[in-house]
Amino acid sequence: MPGTEPEPHAHSQSLRWRLLRAVFATALLVWGLNAVLSYTQARHEAEELMDGHLAQAARLLLALVRDNESHLEDLATRLASVRSQEKHRYESPLEFQVGRADGSLLLRSAHAPAKSLAAAPGYDDVSHAGHPWRVLTIASTSGDYRVQVAQSIDLRDRTALEVARRTVLPIALISPALLLLLYYSVRRALKPLDELAADVASRSPENLRPLAQNAAPLEARPLVSALNRLFGRLDDTLANERRFTADAAHELRTPLAVVRIQAQVAQLSRNADDRQHALQQILLGADRATRVLEQLLRLARLDPLAGLPHPAEVDLAELAERVLSDARLAAADRCIVLERSDDRLLISGDAELLAIALRNLLDNALRYTPPATTIRVIAARQDGEMTLGVIDDGPGVPPTELPRLVERFYRGSAARAEGSGLGLAIAQRVAELHAARFELENLPGGGFAARLRWPRPPAA
Incomplete structure (x- = not known):
């Protein structure tokens, strides 16, 4: 049936789909920016945390060295045994070097980067065995010992990535549920418009009563007011047409009846004067009907006007x-x-x-x-x-x-x-x-x- 099939690209013209696209695009953009910022911040904080752990390990190792100056070989053995224990997944292997201020080496872990102990204290990124390492050099207050601790940057990145991923993961998991809630919220918010459309569509041509404005959303009330004004104008137009039809039928009945009667008189009359009089009455009746029609047509043209079209x-x-x-x-x-x-x-x-x-x-x-x-x-x-x-x-x-x-x-x-x-x-x-x-x-x-x-x- 005409008018029942949706037009091509109906969704692109639908207010609901326009609103949903705008809300979804905005929500996804905000969530995406939030995810990027959260990931960047989480990774930065994880790296800062691991730098702090690196500094803490270096100070602990320096304290152990000073307390065990006479048993440094035993200290190296104990540290090696600690490294062999089962590690937590966030515990990255710690490599170290211990030496004198002059750069002489006292202790060294198996995979520690070979960096001079005479280097200036602080953090530094070096390359060792084809991989990047994060190295921290510290010195004792007396200056007699130097300690270097190092972590593989690859391991640090994986750990930081895992922390950041776990920060962003809840946002990714909750996004579909939020999009679904947004969809149903938009549908529910636009339901009064659907009800308004159903009300208008179900009306018969004779039903031109005003639409209820209180049930319409505030944004739709100008449209409802415009429709009510249109219904009022249509009602006035139909009333004018009905009145014109009734007036024409009422006012033309008499002159047309006179014309018919006089025509019958002229048809049956044998007297020339009577026939001429009947014909004259026919002309007068036709003139009156013409005059009534002209006036009715003028009123029919003037009644629908709300103002002058072209003053x-x-x-x-x-x-x-x-x-x-x-x-x-x-x-x-x-x-x-x-x-x-x-x-x-x-x-x-x-x-x-x-x-x-x-x-x-x-x-x-x-x-x-x-x-x-x-x-x-x-x-x-x-x-x-x-x-x-x-x-x-x-x-x-x-x-x-x-x-x-x-x-x-x-x-x-x-x-x-x-x-x-x-x-x-x-x-x-x-x-x-x-x-x-x-x-x-x-x-x-x-x-x-x-x-x-x-x-x-x-x-x-």
Whole structure:
């Protein structure tokens, strides 16, 4: 099924695997550095410890020599017997030389490096029989005896390596367990995201309820908030579509029924006048259905908008003049005048939408006022506010109906002309999109005003 198979390189795109790779790489790098530092430090400390043992052995041997000056041969025998005993694995063979300050040799072990006893006291690395040796030379306080003790550097290195290895070994052994714990910790930490994804995936297209934010991790809450806003917009869009469908079905039912009835009348009529009248009614019904559809489509386009997609500079006075010139051609028998400011009335908006709103206001005034009514199109500053609207000196509307005039398909109890009842709803929506205030009021001296007002000049 589409969407069920993982995409190629899915693991490389997975947040879990990205996080695991980063954590594993960091942990291994830290453990590696720790192992190297631990090994280096352990080896250094082991060598220092063996140098200390070498110095201690040299001082003990010097003390034995001074206490057994008359029995040096017996001392050599006893030391040789000690060397033959079973050794501990960390006990490296100790080679030595004992002599006078002048360099003469008194005692010497079998494998001791042949280094002059007259050398300066201290540590030195020498080569003997093709192998490196660590040699320590010390002298008695009186200066009469010199003692050299030596250890094979190869044996010292093996011992130091063993100590360092045993220091690093626990880190190496525990690393897989720590990596496994890290893996399960990351999986457990990301489980709320899996639950969130499962919740979204299991929803039906009609289920657009907001997701619970409290259960989401703090880092995922911006995503949940964005999804909830998206669900809200989708819910509004679907509601608008359902409302559009219901409105269209409701409002088109009557004119289409009239068209059907009149078509049947025209089909059955034998009188030419009756047939012509029926055909005229068919045209009127088609015009009304067309007008309702146009208004519904405009509302369907305006409802989903959260703001103007491409605002531009609009001069309200020029826009009113253009709309008025078109209206005068369609209503040449009516008195329509324009009251505009001499200065430019600039706003940031959509000229097409503003023209639609003004045409709807003007069309309402032409439809619902008596023939002798004067209609004024206003594009000027009134009380410091920029105003775009239509004012007539007709009878107005009952005050109780004013709040309902912006309701869709509400036409008022005194309306006699045919209309869709959507013109003022469209004008109000255009005003909302332009951050304007939409006003409908009966004027004190008689007449009716419908206008869009901007509290202060918006930036163009």
